[in-house]
Amino acid sequence: MHALQQVLHAFFNPHSLTLAMPDVWAGFQINLKMMVIAESLVLVLALGLALVRGLPGPGAKPLRILAIAYTDFFRGTPIIIVAFFVGFGIPGLEIGYISQLSFVTYGVITLTLVYTAYVTEVYRAGIESVHPSQRAAARSLGLSYGQAMRYVVVPQAVRRVIPPLLNDFIGLQKDTAIVSVIGVAEAASLSQQFSTQNGDFASFIIAAMFFILITIPLARFTDHLVAERERRERAAAF
């Protein structure tokens, strides 16, 4: 029992928990900032990449290949390695402005690069799930390829992929902790510091709590959307 008590004390000492709160909260605000910016960028860039990947015709082949290479590369590379490349590689290149950005910015770039690759695949699955007859109907009304995508295919695709997309965003939110390796003073790294100074692990519990608190609403919202869609589809079946 003594060992258990020690462990519990190391993680849940109420005094340490209270003490760690302000530091970790300060760090978590950085996580929040990175989440929001990276998610917004990913939403837009991934849709663009998915559309490029779906472009028809032999003329678009080089673009399609580039898009495929991008997703293959960034889906296959561990995010921690991408973070090192971006966070230490870009400053080392000494190419003016983009080599002098803040660590937070390099963190956002890392998250955006990696999650754009994931979300591109999500969008692509959604676009392909829209029946070809929808595109045929739009095109035969005289709409251009772009108009058919914009008004008919993409809106239906996006609706269908919202749940898996939010799922990827939950992953992104947690991975904001990984970019601490390049020196971003976010919740996980401040927890680490606090832990070293204070000699226990209470700060990690606080950090975990913040991450869970931000994830739960998103998870419930995803569930709600899935249930909503099932309800609607069942209604439509009658």
Added chain:
Amino acid sequence: MNADRNGSPFVEVRQVSKWFGDLQVLNQIDLEVGEHQVVCLIGASGSGKSTLLRCLNLLEHVQEGEIVVDGQPLTNGKVDVNALRRKIGIVFQAYNLFPHMTVLQNVTLAPRKARNVPRDEAEWAARALLTRIGLEAKADEYPDRLSGGQQQRVAIVRALAMDPKLMLLDEITSALDPQLVADVLSLVRELAESGMTMILATHEMGFAREVADKVCFLDGGTIREEGPPDQIFTQPQEPRTREFLARVLEAEKLA
């Protein structure tokens, strides 16, 4: 009816052949459709009716032969596909309404985006069309709230909203419950009477006989026989036509 409707050919199909891979689906098709003419394509499933229609608005491309619509050759690669499609309406067996848009949005999308009609004007015109088919009350509903027959009539109206000079109807009643077919057919009849040039692929022989100026029997990708409906339905010349019609009549008796 209306043999006097025959004008200059609006659609000319000459020696058109098409393959899907190794499978030849159209074999040296020749077809002329005059302005204000109604042509019905009949034949078994897989005889090439739908493919022929889809070639006429370039949803499919032909490998051999020539198609001219409204004086414009489609087969020389220089045609403005979008401009061509704006004057050809097509209605599909499965309606293909846009499920994420209301009925009104379905009908106004193409006029607004492909022809830059201002929103008010497009909606006014769409409501007038919906009133004509008795569905003005459904303007703000989503398609899945409508019956199959209502959806198909909305699909027809969606095509009509572009003011097409030619309508292609691809087995538009095949997916409908029998009791819903009549409303759709009466709308098509109305169109025929208003002088719309139409090509229909259909399994409704009674209807084909009533509205068509010309009936073409397709068999294995060729037009085996064509002529005025009375001749095709009462004195078919080709044994294949007789066989097909006999089988259809048999099926109708059973149904």
